[in-house]
Amino acid sequence: MDPSELDVSELEQLAAERLDPLGYSYVFRGSGDEVTLADNVAAWQRLKLRPHVLRDVSAVTTATTVLGTSVGTPVLVAPTAMHRFASPDGELATARAAAAVGTLMVVSMAATFSLEEIAKVAPGAPHWQQMYMVRDRGLTRALAERTRDAGYQAIVATVDGAAVPLRRGLEGGVLVPPPDFRFPNLAPPALADSSDLIGMISETDPAMSFDDLASFGEWSGLPVVVKGVVRGDDAARCVDAGAAAIAVSNHGGRQLDGCVATADALADVVDAVGGRAEVYVDGGIRNGRDVTKALALGARAVMVGRPIVWALAAFGEDGVRGVVRRLTTDLERTMAFCGAASLDDLTRDLVTR
Numbered sequence: 436m437d438p439s440e441l442d443v444s445e446l447e448q449l450a451a452e453r454l455d456p457l458g459y460s461y462v463f464r465g466s467g468d469e470v471t472l473a474d475n476v477a478a479w480q481r482l483k484l485r486p487h488v489l490r491d492v493s494a495v496t497t498a499t500t501v502l503g504t505s506v507g508t509p510v511l512v513a514p515t516a517m518h519r520f521a522s523p524d525g526e527l528a529t530a531r532a533a534a535a536v537g538t539l540m541v542v543s544m545a546a547t548f549s550l551e552e553i554a555k556v557a558p559g560a561p562h563w564q565q566m567y568m569v570r571d572r573g574l575t576r577a578l579a580e581r582t583r584d585a586g587y588q589a590i591v592a593t594v595d596g597a598a599v600p601l602r603r604g605l606e607g608g609v610l611v612p613p614p615d616f617r618f619p620n621l622a623p624p625a626l627a628d629s630s631d632l633i634g635m636i637s638e639t640d641p642a643m644s645f646d647d648l649a650s651f652g653e654w655s656g657l658p659v660v661v662k663g664v665v666r667g668d669d670a671a672r673c674v675d676a677g678a679a680a681i682a683v684s685n686h687g688g689r690q691l692d693g694c695v696a697t698a699d700a701l702a703d704v705v706d707a708v709g710g711r712a713e714v715y716v717d718g719g720i721r722n723g724r725d726v727t728k729a730l731a732l733g734a735r736a737v738m739v740g741r742p743i744v745w746a747l748a749a750f751g752e753d754g755v756r757g758v759v760r761r762l763t764t765d766l767e768r769t770m771a772f773c774g775a776a777s778l779d780d781l782t783r784d785l786v787t788r
């Protein structure tokens with residue numbers, strides 16, 4: 436079976452059958468009452484398209500750039516932890532697939548392979564490294580420097596982790612990873628084989644403020660994407676503090692439950708940023724229509740989280756290639772229906788409530 440012929444919902448179903456119970460809970464579920472988890476998907480569906488007709492769409496292209504890096508599709512791979520739940524090759528398989536389909540992978544700080552190993556299996560492909568500011572600033576700094584040395588193009592600083600969420604389906608609301616998982620990016624070198632993820636995450640610094648954002652760039656010399664913003668006023672302050680891009684995200688409904696859906700938060704952020712930085716969005720994006728709506732509202736690119744992990748669990752590397760291809764061909768089809776030959780033609784008037 437060619438995975439690119441499957442809808443994301445079909446990959447979701449296959450992944451549900453293939454992940455073990457712990458992996459299932461970790462990947463599929465959200466925090467609190469899972470209101471935000473569901474609303475992220477529903478909010479894209481609530482938006483409707485107002486297609487143009489009679490425009491020449493004989494050649495549709497999805498190529499664009501993100502922070503100056505060329506990509507063949509605006510569908511990027513969101514940072515998601517622990518791809519070993521989905522495949523023994525984990526992030527190595529994801530990275531090879533992302534490179535093959537011309538997209539960019541954001542590597543999680545809690546990846547189960549090191550950022551250097553990931554870069555090595557996909558030479559020449561663009562990578563960004565996601566990180567949290569942990570209490571031990573030396574640790575964060577060391578990771579920022581490794582990111583630069585490995586040739587990554589940007590740092591994605593996730594800022595929606597001010598408290599430890601209670602996740603559904605996990606004992607005590609917190610994941611205890613399998614003992615054989617390694618976290619070579621998260622752990623200090625001396626603890627590289629530790630699976631004490633809970634300890635590491637609780638070290639995320641709740642004292643972090645706008646003033647700390649610049650550190651990521653100073654340590655790495657790389658542009659900084661701030662991920663986890665859902666308000667225009669905060670987005671503007673991040674840009675004032677030097678952010679090169681804002682990723683509108685509520686962490687896929689895994690942090691603050693009851694948080695506004697990202698489809699409903701996006702336009703406010705785009706307006707507040709006013710072209711001073713790029714804006715991306717993730718959360719609940721499941722088909723090319725959702726991507727079209729996001730770009731029409733002003734996002735430069737989208738990131739997908741669970742669909743990538745589902746595809747990896749269902750078909751390994753082939754699955755990840757397939758899901759990105761599927762989302763991209765569906766985007767092309769929707770663009771043609773909307774009279775858009777390039778991503779620049781996706782303007783806000785195409786969307787209504």
Ligand SMILES: Cc1cc2nc3c(=O)[nH]c(=O)nc-3n(C[C@H](O)[C@H](O)[C@H](O)COP(=O)(O)O)c2cc1C
Nearest residue numbers: 462513514515516543593686687717718719740741
């Ligand atoms: C299994 C899983 C692990 C995740 N791990 C991280 C992470 O390590 N760092 C991070 O910034 N976001 C993480 N996220 C959030 C994603 O980057 C993204 O915001 C979210 O998945 C988007 O929603 P979607 O799953 O509906 O596409 C994770 C999400 C999932 C589902």
